[in-house]
Amino acid sequence: MQHAAHHDPGRGRLLTEAVHLDLGPLRLHLRTDGTAPLRYSAPAYAGFFSPAAPRAGADPLVELSVDVVWGTSAVPARPPLWQIGQSWAVWEAGADLLGLAGFHGPASAFFGCRVARDLSRAELAVDPALPGSVPGRMESPLRYPLDQVVSWGLLSRIGGALLHAAVAVNDGVGYVFAGRSGAGKSTLSELCHAEGWRILNDDRTMVFRRGGEWRVAGTPWHGSGRFAEAAEVPLGGIYLLQQASENRLEPLSGSPARLALLDVAAVPWFEDSWAQGILDGLDRLAGNVEIRRFHFTKTPAAVRTLTIRQDALRADACA
Numbered sequence: 001m002q003h004a005a006h007h008d009p010g011r012g013r014l015l016t017e018a019v020h021l022d023l024g025p026l027r028l029h030l031r032t033d034g035t036a037p038l039r040y041s042a043p044a045y046a047g048f049f050s051p052a053a054p055r056a057g058a059d060p061l062v063e064l065s066v067d068v069v070w071g072t073s074a075v076p077a078r079p080p081l082w083q084i085g086q087s088w089a090v091w092e093a094g095a096d097l098l099g100l101a102g103f104h105g106p107a108s109a110f111f112g113c114r115v116a117r118d119l120s121r122a123e124l125a126v127d128p129a130l131p132g133s134v135p136g137r138m139e140s141p142l143r144y145p146l147d148q149v150v151s152w153g154l155l156s157r158i159g160g161a162l163l164h165a166a167v168a169v170n171d172g173v174g175y176v177f178a179g180r181s182g183a184g185k186s187t188l189s190e191l192c193h194a195e196g197w198r199i200l201n202d203d204r205t206m207v208f209r210r211g212g213e214w215r216v217a218g219t220p221w222h223g224s225g226r227f228a229e230a231a232e233v234p235l236g237g238i239y240l241l242q243q244a245s246e247n248r249l250e251p252l253s254g255s256p257a258r259l260a261l262l263d264v265a266a267v268p269w270f271e272d273s274w275a276q277g278i279l280d281g282l283d284r285l286a287g288n289v290e291i292r293r294f295h296f297t298k299t300p301a302a303v304r305t306l307t308i309r310q311d312a313l314r315a316d317a318c319a
Contacts, residue, residue, distance in 0.1 A: 024217030027060035047230030071125035073112025156277025160208030
């Protein structure tokens, strides 16, 4: 088995909690030996990163400590369990999963993250030869795509899911616009923003339950609109996007609703226990939250259609 020095991070090093990433209901404690300060300078991560105490807000529903060290990551000779082009891949590594990203050359990667299948521990190695590295500083070590992959496992533990979706907030309630690339998530986000709505994200959104209530949170993994706000709000509904010549909402329930959610959800098929947790959460989501297909035009009239539906929902709730 080929793997990097980070697979034994405790080799005489005292690792202490240094910084935190709060991603919706998830909290990642990134621990280093203190020799290189750890920072997240990218604007997308600004609201999610805390250099000392975790940021104020709702308590996390699940947490994971990640030991971060400098080290190289060898690419295993065996085939991966899952691979997305040259972006990232996951291998089985005994009782753990090994995720690599930033491949360079035939046998190494700039980032290597080894995670216990039960999410009891994680170890991340960052190659000191990473282009753009600043001497004496560790910049954004756990970043896209590996932070997103780890989030799938953590969300599976609480029956949540990461959706290919934007989330727009109106009167304190979040409405999710879901669809694959090109469906119009960023377009509709811009239209809603122009009408005074608050946009938490325009491409990747977390849905989960807190205290029996379905919630939705923004993430740092934004789309072309670059909306990325670290906040969570009650979930009002999920709209599957379909560009059309008119604006109308088509109700979905039962199997059609579940299949529509599955089409836009990130499911970690490479690990059965993670996948099952996500699937169970999607099943509950389909039974608890309004799901509609939104046939929409790229005009402000689309936002008015949403507003009319939300007014109707509020009227029903007050009746």
